[in-house]
Amino acid sequence: MNTSLRMLMCCLLLLPLFSAGQDSASIYTAQLLQPPADSVRTKAIGRLAALRIPATFPLLMAINDKKLYLLDQKAVTVDSKPTGEGTYRLYSLYPDNTLLTNSSGQPLLLPLSALKTVDIPRGDRLQLAGIAPLLNLFSNDAQKRILAYSQLKNTGDSATLSILQAALAKETNADALRTGKDVLYAARLYKATSTANANAYIDSIGDNWSDNAPVLLRNYAKAGFLNQETAHYAAAKAVSLEKRYDSLQRIQNFFSGLSLGSILILIALGLSIVYGLAGIINMAHGEFMMIGAYTTYCTQVFFTHTLGIPQTDIFFLCALPLSFIVAGAMGWILERLVIRHLYAKPLESLLATWGVSLILIQTARLLFGDLTAVKTPQLLSGGWQVSPHLTLPYNRIFIIVLTLFMVLFTYLMLFRTRLGLQIRAVTQNRQMSACLGIETRRVASITFFIGSGLAGLAGCAITLIGNVVPDMGQTYIVDSFLVVVTGGVGKLAGTIFSGLGIGFFTKISESFFQAVYGKVFILVFIMLFMQYKPKGLFPDKGRIAED
Amino acid sequence: MKTNNNTLLYILFIAVFAILLPAGYLSGLLSVNTISVWGRYFCFAIAALGIDLIWGYTGILSMCQAFFFCLGSYGIAMHLLLKKTATAGAVLPDFMAWNKIETLPFFWQPFQSFGWSLALCLLIPAVFAFIVGFVLFRSRIKGVYMAIITQALTLAMWLIFLRNETNLGGTNGLTDFSTILGFPLSSSSVKLGLYMISFVILCGAYFCCYKITHSKFGKVLQAIRDSESRVSYTAYKVVDYKLAVFVVAALLAAAGGMLYLPQTGIITPGRMDVKASVEMVMWVALGGRGNLKGAVIGALLVNFLYSICTSLFPDSWLFILGFLFVITVLYFDKGFMGLIDSIKQRFSATRFKTPQTTH
Incomplete structure (x- = not known):
């Protein structure tokens, strides 16, 4: 009862913060790209890092990776590897993070020379160190994303989870998606308050079937978190997964x-x-x-x-x-x-x-x-x-x-x-x-x-x-x-x-x-x-x- | 006439290896390493005698003689290593400590005593040969089938010896010994002593094999080689004869291995891989199979050639060996001794056709 009340409170508190954050994010982003003074940019990055708004993460990730470019005054980033002809695929960064296409709907390919590099000093970038694991969720590299997901394994705080969810919503790689879902479901499972709810998450973990799903379920069963029934259910699920x-x-x-x-x-x-x-x-x-x-x-x-x-x-x-x-x-x-x-x-x-x-x-x-x-x-x-x-x-x-x-x-x-x-x-x-x-x-x-x-x-x-x-x-x-x-x-x-x-x-x-x-x-x-x-x-x- | 020739050859052999070589060493003309190297060749020759018995006289191509050889070597190596650890005050040989083993494995225990080691070095190969031989000969596996299965057996054993968890030193094998029965292995007089012991045992083994081949038992063996089915039709128990000669050959190989180890100071599974086992057969083929002198001469000659060629032109040794294999098989069916015989026969009037072996 206590936990659910607290969750409700959190949501209520977060809601206005989110919309307000959205506005301030746009302001900070603009300041960051065309800073009137260096101190303004430093402050803008610091604020963005503190706000932890999922929508700004691709941008921050690009800063962290030193891959922030300007194309027609808009912030873009590039793939980690060039295509065959030395050109790169481009992605917009804020407010939405999508693959840029040309007029015929094909991916837009440009060499780096066609882009204007935005240099962010090292001191500014260091402000992002605290949220680096979260940033990696928005990396262009699937392997990095998988690693980032698995690093979140034991986090339960809802702000991180909402970022995780945002990252999963635009996940394209099947392996990364599986790892991420696993972490998300596990966190939710530990927070579940009713047997039906918990069992539903156990089922989801089973369906998702990542490599460590059996271990995860077994641990949950051992902890006996909610009640005996879910513990048994989780154990049975783990056994059936292992059998499969x-x-x-x-x-x-x-x-x-x-x-x-x-x-x-x-x-x-x-x-x-x-x-x-x-x-x-x-x-x-x-x-x-x-x-x-x-x-x-x-x-x-x-x-x-x-x-x-x-x-x-x-x-x-x-x-x-x-x-x-x-x-x-x-x-x-x-x-x-x-x-x-x-x-x-x-x-x-x-x-x-x-x-x-x-x-x-x-x-x-x-x-x-x-x-x-x-x-x-x-x-x-x-x-x-x-x-x-x-x-x-x-x-x-x-x-x-x-x-x-x-x-x-x-x-x-x-x-x-x-x-x-x-x-x-x-x-x-x-x-x-x-x-x-x-x-x-x-x-x-x-x-x-x-x-x-x-x-x-x-x-x-x-x-x-x-x-x-x-x-x-x-x-x-x-x-x-x-x-x-x-x-x-x-x-x-x-x-x-x-x-x-x-x-x-x-x-x-x-x-x-x-x-x-x-x-x-x-x-x-x-x-x-x-x-x-x-x-x-x-x-x-x-x-x-x-x- | 023929006995005269043989006696001459024996005298020459003994004169060279029992008198000339040690004399050369004592007068400072030869290094102790040369003596030791020839001592090792004698060990190979002992094993070759066994191969000649089983292949040359009985027609069974056994490819696991190298394995029996290694069983003998490993047994002595285990004893020497345990002695060394005991004098150093340690409980376990170094490599076991590195592999994080706490107690001495049970099969190492009997090798604490020299007498038991000697007995086991002979007993284990004999029992192994008996079991394998019983299984194979009982089901009338012969010829090529026998060769392939024994070869596969050697391969499997080689793989097992390569493993660390079998506690036999893995790929590195067993090495770094200090003394045998209290005598330091590195001293030259011990090396000379081992050389002489090897030589005496080679002569003894030759004598025994000579007696075997000239006995009724030996005649049956040759009859089995020439036509196994006819021997069995005449109510001889072919399986028993084959089994006996297989065990004898295994014993000879193991004896060679036992003498070989203290003279080289190392035994690795490389001594018993597929290559090594075919090479051992080749010594006999090159020397002349079905001829005990040939087996000894083949083993000595090939190994002598090996040490010369690998130091002079290391890349081409395999070419030389390969060509030797092919040419011997194609043109000198009876090997080196056969070549000498045929040269002799050029001078005498008639040339007997040698009986063909059946397949």
Whole structure:
């Protein structure tokens, strides 16, 4: 009862003050912009800072940021960053704070030279230090605003809240709005006097669902502010929010697993075909991935430096087929020089290709140094914000789509073309295929080309999510071998299933254990799995299965 | 004829490493570091003998020998570190204090005593090899599958050893020891002593392996390499043989690791990463697999080459190693020893075809 009475009093007192303040604000603003004497300006700023009228905050903010300009005798400010051509967007400051437009309704763009800078001495600006946190609510920078909102977390005084409300009314950034609303609702919740009122604010906080909403509600429930009922309600709300958050987290994990799995599939696809066909364990497969990644990097450098095309997405589109071809060609050369002599000797090929991978890694290190990175194309930066707490990055979505596409491509190649028929025949029985007139060597060369090309493509895709380093292939090679082993050698379906399976398992176990123990767990799991299926998920049946 | 050749080789080997090198050091021609470096190579050679047993003679490509090697090293390192902390009057090794650990983890406790450390350094790898081998061989995992799974195992263990919370020193590994059984590690006579011990153990290990390979047991191992299914058709328990040789190889690797540690004074997880484990196999491949002399010579040669190349042209060592890998596999299937044999056979009339290993 007491509190509500006091609030009423406050409102009554504030009302006339507001209108009177409005008038004096106009006077002070005018004095500030065209001061008859320096002392008048100093006094005007001091008065404005003391009055704390929301409408004047953009102006004061501009003073604080030293970004106050005059355009046709009117006070304006500019964006924190220029647009592409060195011009700035302009905002009016008082009495209203809006984006300035030209006659056709487009944002008005002007260089700084077209504006007259208003210099406010440091001494004058220092008078604003006391209200700096509040001023930041009206900053042009969304990050600053979010910070400013969260700094108000524990304030309960109504003058500040009314300023907060004014700031929220013109808030455009979704994240900032959420943070601000959270603070506002929380303050109101603590002031609520009836159960219905409090519950309504609890609901609002729930709907708003900012990051610290569960903590906030829990604290409120613990304090037992109003009565037991609201406390229970708040606690229940917090639990339901956390549950929803957990389920979203699960979706996020699922998605990460899908994306990791698709990278593994992309790498293991080539590995599996080559092993099935030629009995070759290609330890240098990861290095073809590295070659693909460096091809992407070179394409980027070529486009930006040699051709002088600034950051565009074209380079990535070109890099996709290029990385396939370059890595494929390298694979073809390797097949000609080394692999050809090692058919059906998997252990020997393992060692020889390991040597090749050492050579390739060292070559890359000498050519490119230790660390390079490819800029993510603009088109693929950012993510699809499904909800405030669930963002699916575009680059990972792209990798998943690419994998789908390449799996389809491999499937069609293997099962719908003459070459695929030959590849499958040679995989089953090399000698018999040769007897039937299949040029097994040619088939093997082409298969090696495609397999290495697929790895190159994977490398190109991985530049989207990581750095390009000479030994990047090594990170994935053991995992992708595990995929091949678990899936069964030379089996498309097996590779897909085990790739996805290992991807999911990794991500799910990472959410229980730490990443390292997750990996150990997977390994133990695979070893146990192979007790039942020693030849992988989809073993050959019948006579082929014999040694 | 052949035995004569062998005897000559043994005499030469012993003369060079047991007499010439120590004599060179005592007369001041060689620095103590050279002695120590060769001592380390002997440790690698001991591990290489194990790899030759399991890969060269039995045809199982195990990529986790580097891990067993490190298990031996880590065990001794833990003992030495505890001794050092005890003499310094501290309760815990420095790195644990930095990681804010209050009590000694339980698995460090037995390493307080030297005897227990020795026993555990051999027991842990043996038990580990037994369990892994049992699981893998029982489900008839072989060939490439075996290689990949053991490699993944090494990778996983490497990741675990890299962590700080496993209390094994993380990325920095264990280092900074002072004494072994009261003798200061930095003194040159201790280094010479360790060198000699390594040499004697290498010779002992060679002798044991020689006996194994020339016994009936060894013949079965080679039969398994050449045709596993036929051996099992003739009522041999293939799994038992494989398991036995896997454990023996793990023991040899661990013994090498145990001797290796006091001579280098540091052990990091880098010794057991994927690269290290493939390299260990390569020593045997380069020296000549299925040939115990080859394994020893390969390990010594590659490491000697490594120390020369890294000091002369550091950038190209990986190129040299890579080319060695490729050329050995492509052209010298039997490695260095095979090369020597084939040169010898040029002079003799007939050239026997070497049996092909089945895949």
